[in-house]
Amino acid sequence: MHRDDVDVLVVGAGLAGLTAALSAPGRRITVLCPELPPAEVASALAQGGIAAAVGEGDSPALHAADTLAAGAGACSAAAVDILCAEAVPAIHWLEGQGASFDRTADGRWALHREAAHGRARVLHAGGDATGAALSAALYRAARKVPTIEFRPGCVAVALERHGAAVAGVLALEMPSGRPLRLVARDTVLATGGLGQLYLHTTNPLTACGDGLAMALAAGARCDGLEFVQFHPTALACGDNPTPLITEALRGAGAVLVNAQGERFMLTVHPDAELAPRDVVAREIWRQTQRGHRIYLDARAVLGADASAFPSVRAACVKHGIDARHERIPVVPAAHYHMGGVGVDLVGRSSLERLWACGEVAHTGVHGANRLASNSLLEAVVFGRRLGAALAPSGRQPHGDESSVVPVTGDAQDEGSAISLAVDGRRWVELRRLMWEHLGIARSGAGLESGHAQIVALETGVTADQVRLRGRLRLARAMFASALARHESCGAHYRTDDPGAGARSP
Numbered sequence: 229m230h231r232d233d234v235d236v237l238v239v240g241a242g243l244a245g246l247t248a249a250l251s252a253p254g255r256r257i258t259v260l261c262p263e264l265p266p267a268e269v270a271s272a273l274a275q276g277g278i279a280a281a282v283g284e285g286d287s288p289a290l291h292a293a294d295t296l297a298a299g300a301g302a303c304s305a306a307a308v309d310i311l312c313a314e315a316v317p318a319i320h321w322l323e324g325q326g327a328s329f330d331r332t333a334d335g336r337w338a339l340h341r342e343a344a345h346g347r348a349r350v351l352h353a354g355g356d357a358t359g360a361a362l363s364a365a366l367y368r369a370a371r372k373v374p375t376i377e378f379r380p381g382c383v384a385v386a387l388e389r390h391g392a393a394v395a396g397v398l399a400l401e402m403p404s405g406r407p408l409r410l411v412a413r414d415t416v417l418a419t420g421g422l423g424q425l426y427l428h429t430t431n432p433l434t435a436c437g438d439g440l441a442m443a444l445a446a447g448a449r450c451d452g453l454e455f456v457q458f459h460p461t462a463l464a465c466g467d468n469p470t471p472l473i474t475e476a477l478r479g480a481g482a483v484l485v486n487a488q489g490e491r492f493m494l495t496v497h498p499d500a501e502l503a504p505r506d507v508v509a510r511e512i513w514r515q516t517q518r519g520h521r522i523y524l525d526a527r528a529v530l531g532a533d534a535s536a537f538p539s540v541r542a543a544c545v546k547h548g549i550d551a552r553h554e555r556i557p558v559v560p561a562a563h564y565h566m567g568g569v570g571v572d573l574v575g576r577s578s579l580e581r582l583w584a585c586g587e588v589a590h591t592g593v594h595g596a597n598r599l600a601s602n603s604l605l606e607a608v609v610f611g612r613r614l615g616a617a618l619a620p621s622g623r624q625p626h627g628d629e630s631s632v633v634p635v636t637g638d639a640q641d642e643g644s645a646i647s648l649a650v651d652g653r654r655w656v657e658l659r660r661l662m663w664e665h666l667g668i669a670r671s672g673a674g675l676e677s678g679h680a681q682i683v684a685l686e687t688g689v690t691a692d693q694v695r696l697r698g699r700l701r702l703a704r705a706m707f708a709s710a711l712a713r714h715e716s717c718g719a720h721y722r723t724d725d726p727g728a729g730a731r732s733p
C-alpha cells in the first residue's frame with residue numbers, strides 16, 4: 229500500500245480545517261479533502277453570516293446569554309464564554325486573512341439580526357454568500373503558505389492507530405480507489421457535519437458524518453449525538469441538498485403562513501418567526517402533519533430591494549418561483565449536528581494525538597440547539613485555538629511506525645480491498661430511518677424501532693464497505709443517545725415526554 233509520512237494531517241478543507249491549518253505556524257500541514265477549491269462544503273454554502281458582539285450596546289456577555297438560552301441548558305459555559313469573548317478577534321483575524329465584511333455607508337460593519345439573538349450582531353460578507361466569501365479568502369491565504377500542502381482527490385476512510393495514539397488516516401484516492409496510508413504526528417478531524425444521514429437536508433453531499441464515524445470506530449469519546457438541528461425553512465423542491473432559505477430573510481421581515489394565509493407563529497411564540505429554530509421547525513412540522521403546505525412570504529422584503537438575498541432568489545428562480553411576487557414553499561430539513569467528537573477547549577479529543585474542530589467536534593458551545601450564525605464562528609474561534617495548541621514544542625517522534633494499523637471498527641485485513649462504494653439500498657434505508665425516527669419529533673417506540681432496523685441493516689455489510697459500516701455504526705450510536713435522553717431538550721423533542729409542552733413551546 230502506498231504510504232506518506234506527514235507532520236500534521238488536517239482532514240477537511242472547510243472553514244474549520246483551513247483556520248486550523250493557517251493557525252499552526254511552525255508545523256508542516258497536509259490538508260486532505262475530496263475537492264479543491266472547497267466549494268461544495270457546508271462552509272461555502274453558509275448564507276446567514278457570522279455572529280460577533282461588535283454593535284453598540286452589545287457585549288460578549290449578551291451574546292453568551294443568548295447562546296446559553298438557545299442551548300437549553302446543555303451548553304458548556306466555559307466554551308460559550310470563549311466563543312463569545314474571542315469572536316471579535318476572530319473577525320479581525322478573518323479580515324487579516326483577506327476576508328471583507330459588508331459595511332454601512334459610514335464605514336461601520338453592517339449588522340443583521342437573526343432568530344434568538346437579542347441584538348443585531350450577525351456580519352455578512354458578500355450579502356447572503358458569507359460562507360463562500362470567507363472560505364475563498366482562507367483558501368487563497370492558505371495557498372500562499374509554503375508549509376501548507378493540499379492533497380485533493382482523497383477521501384479518508386479510517387483512522388490509523390499507533391499504540392494508544394492516533395497516527396494519521398487510511399484514505400482512498402479518487403477516482404482510482406487506490407488506498408493511501410498517511411502517517412501523521414497529529415491528526416485533525418475537520419470533516420464537517422452529518423446532514424446527509426437524513427433524507428432531507430441542507431447539507432452538501434460531503435457531509436456524511438465520516439470523521440465522526442471514524443472517531444467512533446477508533447473509540448474516541450463522542451458527545452451530544454442526539455442533538456440535530458432542523459432548519460425550519462428549506463425550499464420545498466425535492467433537491468438533495470435542499471436549498472436553504474436563510475433565516476436572515478425572516479430577520480428582515482419575511483413571515484411564515486400556511487395555505488390559508490394564517491401567520492401561525494404569532495400564537496406559538498412571543499418572537500413569532502424569530503423564535504428559536506427548533507420551535508419554528510416543530511410548528512411547521514405540526515402544520516404539515518395537519519396537511520398544510522407552508523410558505524415563507526418574503527414579497528415585501530425582496531420586492532423592496534432587487535439586489536437583496538441573491539442566493540435565495542437564485543434558488544427560487546431555478547425552481548420557477550419569482551419570490552418578489554410569489555410565496556416560497558418551505559419544509560424543515562436536517563441542518564446542523566450539535567454533537568460530535570468530544571474535545572477540550574483547544575480541540576484535543578480523548579485519544580492521544582487526535583484533534584477535532586468545526587462541526588465534527590463537540591466543544592459544548594451549542595448545547596441542545598445551536599444559535600444561528602454561531603457555527604462559522606465556532607469553526608474560526610476553535611480552529612484558531614487548535615492551531616495554536618499544535619505548537620512545535622508539543623511534537624513527538626513517530627516512534628516505531630511499523631505498528632501503525634488502520635481502525636475500521638472490525639479486524640480489517642490490511643491487504644483486503646476497501647471500497648468507496650456504498651450499498652444504495654442500505655444507504656437510502658438508513659437515511660429514511662433517520663428522518664422518520666430520529667427527526668424533528670421522536671418517541672420511545674419510534675427510536676426503539678429505528679435502532680432495531682439499523683442493527684438489522686448492519687447485518688451482512690461486507691468488510692470492504694468501510695464507509696457504510698461507519699455510517700451505520702454512527703446512526704446506531706445516535707439512536708442509542710436519543711433513547712437514553714427521555715426528556716425533551718432543545719432540538720431533541722420527544723412526543724412521549726409529558727413535560728415537553730411546558731418546557732418548550
Ligand SMILES: Cc1cc2nc3c(=O)[nH]c(=O)nc-3n(C[C@H](O)[C@H](O)[C@H](O)COP(=O)(O)OP(=O)(O)OC[C@H]3O[C@@H](n4cnc5c(N)ncnc54)[C@H](O)[C@@H]3O)c2cc1C
Binds near residue numbers: 270274279384587602
Ligand atoms: C446551507 C447551509 C447554510 C449555513 N449557514 C450558516 C450560517 O449562515 N452561519 C453559520 O454560522 N453556520 C451556517 N451553517 C453551518 C456551517 O456552515 C457549518 O457548520 C460550518 O461551515 C462547518 O464547517 P466545517 O469546516 O466544520 O465543515 P465543512 O465546511 O462541511 O467542511 C468539511 C470538509 O471536510 C471534507 N470531508 C468530509 N468527509 C471527508 C472525508 N471522509 N475525507 C476527506 N475529507 C472529508 C469536506 O469535503 C470538506 O472539505 C450552514 C450550513 C449549511 C449546510
